[in-house]
Amino acid sequence: MGLDPGSIRAGFGIIEYSKSRFIHINSGSIVMTEGESMPQRLHSLYKDLKTLMERYQPDEFAIESVFFSRNAQSALKLGQARGVALLAAAEFGIHVSEYSPTEIKASVCGSGRADKAQVQHMVRYLMKLKPAFEYSSPDHADALAICLAHGQTQLSRVWRENDRSPKRKNNSQKPQPIHH
Secondary structure, eight states: OEEEOOSSEEEEEEEEEETTEEEEEEEEEEEOOTTSOHHHHHHHHHHHHHHHHHHHOOSEEEEEOOOOOSOHHHHHHHHHHHHHHHHHHHHTTOEEEEEOHHHHHHHHHSOTTOOHHHHHHHHHHHTTOOTTOOOSSHHHHHHHHHHHHHHHHHHHHHHHHHHTOTTSOOOOSOOOOOOO
């Protein structure tokens, strides 16, 4: 499960890896009522995350890490939404991984400076989403990108561990000369 946190809208994505590809299970936006107080919005986010976690039972939870903002108020609100999300994951005993926006973009697009349109295009391509699939918000696409970045990171880790496995055949022996 991946989350692009926010205090008004948070994007979520749920994917799985099967048969050598990432499969889209569910995704969308959790929209909080803008006129509500911050504690009410955070409670709403928490309840919706718990509902998703109960329904889908994710093994992993990936979230965008804190980035520096020029607006201290926005950064504080984002931090509070992240805290609620981390609490929900901890309550379910789900392992949490954090990725910077640059890491996510680099993993999905090949460049940490990719724009939103490039991210949306690559998510659609990598997930093999149908042409009619529409993102409910940029946060929605970002959450799927977070899922993909985490999935690719986990696969890379497994492949590296398998490469170091003692079970591998040792092909480092010198080739023997052929005598005629």
